[in-house]
Amino acid sequence: MARKPALSSTASGKPDVAQTESFARSISLHELPGHLIRRLDSRAASLYETFTGQSDLTPRQFGVLLTLFQAGALPQTELGNRLHLDRSTLGEMLQRMVERKLVERRAHERDRRAVEITLTDAGKSALLAAVRQALEAQEALLSPLPDYLRPVFLKCLQILADAEDPEIVSLDDLYREAERLDVTPGWVSRDRPIFWKEPRTDFVPMHWDYKQVKDTLASAGALIDVALAERRNLILRNSFPNNNFATVKTLVCAYQMLLPGEVAPSHRHSAHAMRVILDAKGSYSIVDGEKTPMEGGDIVLTPGGHWHGHGHEGAEPAYWLDGLDIPSVHLMEPMFFEEHPDKYEKITSVAASSRFRFSRDSILTRLDSAKGDPAGAHGPRVTLEAPDMPTMGLTVEKLGTGSQTRRHRSTANRIFVVMEGAGQTRVGEETFVWRRGDTVVVPTWTDFHHQTTSDSLLFCLSDEPLMRAFKYYRSEYL
Structure with a gap:
């Protein structure tokens, strides 16, 4: 195809209308590569259907079956990359194939967030019934070319197919390309934001x-x-x-x-x-x-x-x-x-x-000399040292009859177990009345305080050491 001369512009910067009309008349549609490739694609589809006799298994679906047959089960994203199909197109096609039981979707064995596509027995049968005829259709597609030109033609197609995508000129172009690359723009609004002002949690105060x-x-x-x-x-x-x-x-x-x-x-x-x-x-x-x-x-x-x-x-x-x-x-x-x-x-x-056991008597002995929090957040308390378990904080505190701790909150998650006594704990908007053996949960950044009706021992399991190690720990009195 001969290269067309560039268009000149008027003083306003717009192309000259007469020149543009002349330029449009000089274009031969049947020499445009895009038009020729569309014609070739139409011929390829027609030959595929003629040779395979398949009107309900499209060439793209055949490509899915062949890829899964050769590679085994694949994550949906990887399958799309191998077939050079965008997520939306592939997703709609796979849905139809799932409905026909040609493939199955299942959770990935190692990454539960990923979807894996698997070839079914019916899909394998459909592939094997069409594979020889599909190859014959490809041979027929190339048959007008002499043997010595076929490698050159295929190489040219490969170069064109692997060329960079067209320039991104609009937001829609940008979002489509981001989806194809499995990246997400940081500026878009989300149902669950990336940052928020202060800790939030799905976990709720609980009592057992x-x-x-x-x-x-x-x-x-x-x-x-x-x-x-x-x-x-x-x-x-x-x-x-x-x-x-x-x-x-x-x-x-x-x-x-x-x-x-x-x-x-x-x-x-x-x-x-x-x-x-x-x-x-x-x-x-x-x-x-x-x-x-x-x-x-x-x-x-x-x-x-x-x-x-x-x-x-x-x-x-x-x-x-x-x-x-x-x-x-x-x-x-x-x-x-x-x-x-x-x-x-x-x-x-x-x-x-043993270093694996804190006996009741040893805990009580240590509590006899323990001090409470000067600000009143907890009573006399001891920490049970567990250096082999650095993610866990283990404490026991002693509260006398009628004691009330100061309301406060922190970024740590806390689980209280009543070793002895009775009382109640206010957690956020909930009040839990407890007795020996009960368990009370205080999720992150939820205010709480205890009030006893008898002498009590409270064990606390928390992730405070983990929060401190990551420099995430923060607390405040209320």
Whole structure:
């Protein structure tokens, strides 16, 4: 095609009308590459349908099936990149193919946010029924060309197809290109903004009545065998919509029960864990072969990566509350889990005193010399040091009858377990009346204070060390 001369402009900067009309008359539509490529595409589609006899499996759908057959299951984004199709076009086409059961959509095994496309048996059959004829259609498309020109022609097509996209000249062009590249403009409005003025959370203040949960666990004792389920527990799931299991954003708790004579299989995992022993006499924990008692009022640790199990040699069922940082592990994704190769870890030593156990008596002794917060946020309080579990803050505070703490809030998520006593806690707009064994949740940046009606011991599990390590911690009195 001959190159056309450039148009001259008038004094106003606009092209000369007469020249423009002459220029338009000189153009040969049938020499324009875009027009020729559209004609070629139409001929390719016609030959494909003629040779394959397929009117309900388009060339693009054939490309999807062939790509999945050769590469296996692919994330939808990767499939679009391989086929050079934008997300919208591919999504609509895949929907039709899913309805015809040629492909399936499913959650990606490693990235639950991604969608993976899989070839079905019906899709494979449709591909194999058409693949030879589709190749014959391609040969027919090139048949007018001599053999020596075909590689040159295909190379030219490849260069044109791989050329950079046209210049982006409008916002619509920009947004389409951003979508194709799987990037998102930072300036667009969103249902959930990237930044906000102060902490916000989906988690709500919660209270669990230990007696009610204990009764339910007692019923579970006859139905759930720890040899099969490993752990007989009831998870404290925060009740906001679509929450899977977490108690607060970074932590999860569960009440657990062990029957006399039972031994739970040993395992290990990335998540750090601890237990507040509520009712137990004769139960024990095994951590890395070390057997230590788990008696009522004890706090027992099982750091991440350590083999651990437990058993019960007492006469009455044992009950405790577990706390783990599993939501934090899920967020950062370094989760590992492994069952012990012998199922039950061998006991190599027995110790009444251990770095994995804070006994009730030792906690009370430390509290006798502890001091309260000068500003009144908490009563006399001790920190239970757990250097192997740096994501968790563990404290116990003592409040006398009629005590009231000062209203305050912080960026830490807190879970209070009543070890002894009775009273109430105001969390945001909720007031929870509690007694021994109950659990109260204070989500991030939610104000709270306690008020007792009898001498009380409150254990607190929090993510304060995590917040401090990341320089996210902030608190204020109200």
